[in-house]
Amino acid sequence: MESDALGWWGVPLAVIAGAIRVSTPFFFVSLGECVTERSGRINLGLEGTLVMGAMSGYGTACLSGSPWLGILAAGCAGGLFGILHALLCSLPRVNDIALGIALMLFGTGLAFFLGKPFIQPKAPGLPSIDLGWWSSLPQVRSALEVNVLFLAGIAAAPLLAWGFRNSRWGMIVRMVGDSSDAARAMGYSPDRVRLLATAFGGFMAGVGGSFLSLYYPGAWSESLSSGQGITAVALVIFARWNPLGCFWASLLFGGAGALGPALQSVGVTEGYYLFNAAPYMLTLLILILSSSSRRRLAGAPAELSVTR
Amino acid sequence: MVEAGGRRFEAMIEAFLPPVFAVFFSMALFGAFVALAGVDPIEVYRLMATGAFGSWFSVQNTLQRAAPLLLTALCTALPAQMGMVVIGGEGALVAGGLAAVASGLALSGLGLPVLLVQFAMALAAMAAGGAVICFAGMLRQMRGVNETISSLLLTYIVIAVFKQIVEGVMRDPASLNKPATRALPDSLMLGMLPGTDVHVGLLFGLLFCLFGYVLIYHTTFGFAARVVGGNPRAARLAGLPVGRLVLIVTALGGAAGGLAGMVEVAAIQGRASAALIAGYGFSGILVAFLARQNPLAVIPVAFLLGGIAASGGLLQRRLGLPDATVLVLQGILFVTLLASETLTGRFHLRRPTAEVKEA
Amino acid sequence: MSHDFQLSRRSLLMGMVAGSAGMLAQSVPFGRALAASGLTVGFIYVGPRDDYGYNQAHAQGAAALKSLPGIKVTEEENVAETIAVEKTMESMINLDGAKLIFPTSFGYFDPFVLKMARKYPDVTFMHCGGLWKPGLPANAHSYFGYIDEAEYLSGIVAAHVSKKKKLGFVAAKPIPQVLRNINSFTLGARSVDPAITTQVIFTGDWSLPVKEAEATNSLADQGVDVFTCHVDSPKVVIETAEHRGAFTCGYHASQATLAPKGYLTGAEWNWEKVYAGFIADILAGKTLPGLIRGGLKEGTVRTSPYGAAVPAAARSQADAVKAKFEPGDFVIYKGPIKDNKGQTVIAGGVSQGQTDIALESMNYLVEGVVGSVA
Structure with missing residues (x-):
C-alpha cells in the first residue's frame, strides 16, 4: 500500500533509532560515574545533577543564544555539584550514599526553582549531523541523524577504557579505588583524587542533562528526567565499572525504552505501562543475574561502599 | 543511678546537638537564598510559621500532611x-494502597464487622508493602545486590504494575476520566480523631513509630539488628542470624510504608488511582535521615516537614515564590544535616578532657 | 450584561432540578456584597502554569481576571490530587479570604472539591471537568468544553494536508475525554477522505517528554505526516514533529510559535472569555447551574488561526463546518458509526448531539483509528 511505511520492520528500526536518540544522557552519566566509582565513591546525586545540567544548559543557551555555551554551563554546574559531593564526603562520618540522595533532592529543587523562567522560552538547539545520507529511506536517515554529543560519548568510552589501563591518571584513580592506604603510601591524597573524579562525574552528568534539554526532546520542563540519572548509576554496576560496558549498557537501555512506543505504532497496544517499565526490569534482572553474595563483583573497586 | 541517668540524658542531648545546629544553619542558608531571589527572609519565615502553626486550621493542616510521612x-x-x-x-x-483496596472490596460484601475488615485491609497493605522492601533485602542478602538501587528500581516497577492493574483489570468502568478502582464503601473509611479534621491514620503512624523505637532500642532483637548494622562480619561471627534479621527488618520497614498506602486510600482517596503516587515515599526518606534514623525522632521531624509542606502554598500565593521553594529548603536541610554528622561526638556538655582528669 | 454565555438545555435543566430539590442554592445577596468589598478568587493548577498546554490555558483565564476592578487573584501551582488540594482550598478560604475557587484539575472533584463544598457552603467552587450531577452540592459547580468540535475541524484540515493519508495522535490515557478527541479528529478527517487512518500511541501519563518524543518519532517512521496530541503539554510533540518535517495540529493552547512551518491549526480553550463570564454572573447575583458546558457556539473553545501550510480548500471546508457548529446544529456523532473492531457503536438514524450523556462514557475508537483502548 504505502511504500514508505515499514510495518513490523519499523520495530527493530525504532529500537535502534531510539537507542541512538535516548541513550546519550546515559552514556554521559554512566561514563562519568564510572570514573567516580573507580575512585572508590558512589554519587547517587547524579539524578539531581542531570536535572540541574538540563536547566542550566537550557537557560544559558536561551540567554546567550549559543547551545555550545549551554553545554559548557551545564557541565560546570554539574562539576560544582560533584565538588560539593566530594568535599562533604571527605569529612569524617559523612556517608556518600546518603549524601547522594540529599543532593538528588537539592539539585532537583534548585533546578526547578531557577528554571521557572525558562519553561516558556525557546532555546537554540544543538545541530545534528546527518550520517544517513546514503540511505533512500527517510526512516533510516532520521534514525542516523545524530548529535555531536552522541559521537563524543562513543569516542569517550574507548578513550576512558584505554586511559584506565594505560595512563598514569588512570592508574592513580584505580589505586585510590582499590586501596586508599596504598595510595596514601605512594604519596597520593585519596581525597584529592576523589574530588577530581567526582567533579568529572558531575561534569559529565551535567552535559548529559543538557542533551535532554537542548537536543532530545529538546525543551526544559520539570518532568524532563524520568530517573535517567539514577538508572545510569545502576548501569555502571552492571557494566562492571568498564567504560565500554557502560556504552553497551546505555545503548541497550535506550533501546528498551523505545520498545513501548515502537510496538504501539504497529498496533501492539496491550500493557504499555509494563513496556514502559521494561528498562527498569531489565536493569534489575541484570543486576540480580550478575551479582553474587559470595564473591565480590569482578572489577569492583574495593573501596566502593555499594559493593561491600 | 541518678548520675547514670543524667549522663544518658546528656549523651542524648549531645547526639541531637549537631542536627539542631544543622537546622539553624540551613535556615540561615535558605534565608540567604530567598534574599538573593529578592524576597525578605523574615517575611518568609513569618509566613511559614503562620502557614504551619499559626492557627488551629494550620496546625491540623500540618498534622494531616505529617501523617503519611x-x-x-x-x-x-x-x-x-x-x-x-x-x-x-x-x-x-503504592503496593499497600492497592492491596488495601483489593482486600476491602473483596471482604466488604460478606457482612463481616467493619473493624475486622479494616484490620484485614491494614494487614494486606502491610504484607504487600513488606513484600516489596523485603524483596530488596532478600536480593541484598542472597545475591549481594545493592538495596538502595534495587529498592528504587522496584519502586518504578511497582508503580508501572500498579497503573496497569488500576487502569486495567481492577478499573471501575464508571470511573470515566479519572481511571480508578471501585470505591470502598463509606462504612470502611477511617474516621477522624474526635474534635479535629485529622484522620486516625495519624495515630497509626505515632503507634508504629513508638513500636519501632521500643523494638530497636529495648529488645534483644533490636540490639541484634543494631549489631549487624555496626559490623555485619562480627555479627556473623557472634552467631547472629544475619539473613533472617535483614529479611524481618526490611519487611517491617516495608509494612510501615504499606500501611501508609492503606491510610491514604481508606482515609483520603477512597479508591486506588494514580493520585496515590504523590511523593510521600520520597519525602519519608528525608524525614528518616533528618531524624537520624531514630523512630522516635521521626515524630517531631515529620511534623516539621509537614509544616513546611503546609506553608508552601502560602509562599506561592503571598510572595510569588515558585512551588520548588519548599524543595530547595528540604534539599538544603538534608545536605546540611548529613554534613553535620561529622560533628557527632564533637559537642560535649562537659569538657571531655576535664572529665578524664577527674576520673 | 452582554456576555453571551449560553447554556445548553441539559445543563439548564440540571440546574433547575437541583434548585427544586432544595439543595443549597447560591445565595443571591452574595453577589451584591462582593461587588462592594472586592472578591478574592483562588486558582489551583495541577502542574506548572506555563506548560504551553492545559495549565497555561487556565492561567491565561486567571490572568484575564486580574485586570477586572475589585478582583484579587491568588494562585497555586503543582498541587497534587491528594489532601494537598483539599488543604490548599481550605487555606485559600481561611487565610486569603477567597470566596470563589477554581480547582482546575479533573481529579480534584471527587472527593476533595465535594468535601470542601459541603464544609463551606458560602464559597463558590468552579471545578473544571464537567462532573456535577443532581444531588451534589450546588456550590460545587463543574464546567467543561466540547473541545472535540475544534478537534473535528482540525481533522478536516489535517486530511487536506496529509499526503500519505496517515495521521498520528499521541495521547496520555484511553479515557473518554481523550477517546472523544481522537474519534472526533478522525471523523473530521474521514469526512474529507474515508481512506484516512489515525494511528494512536498512549504514553500512559500526562507529562512524559522523552516518551512523547519517542512516540512521535515512531509514528513518523510509520509514515505519519500530520500529528496532534492530547497530553498536558503538547510542546514536545509539536516540536519533534516539526523537526521531522511533519505537520501539526495543536491542543489546549496555541503552539503556533513552536512550529512555524508545520502548524496547521489547533483546538484551544477560551477560558479568558468563560471566566470573565462567570465573574460577571456572580457579581450580578445570578445563580449558576451546577453543570456548565459549552463548545464553539458558546465560545468555550476556539480554533487556532490557520497556518501558512493550510490550502484554500481546507480553509473553506473547515470554515463551512465551523459555521454550522456556531448555531449549534452540527452533529459529529451521527449513526451509523462503527468502531475499529467492526462493531456498530451508534446505529443508523441515531444521532448523538454534543450534550448527549452517552458520549461522556465513550469507550471505543471509531473505524479508521489504529490502536486499542485496552
Missing part, C-alpha cells in the same frame, strides 16, 4: 538500623 519514614529508618539505605517507600506505599 511518619509511616514512610520508618520504611527507611528501620532498615537503616542494619546499615541499609532503602529508598523504596513510594513503591511500598
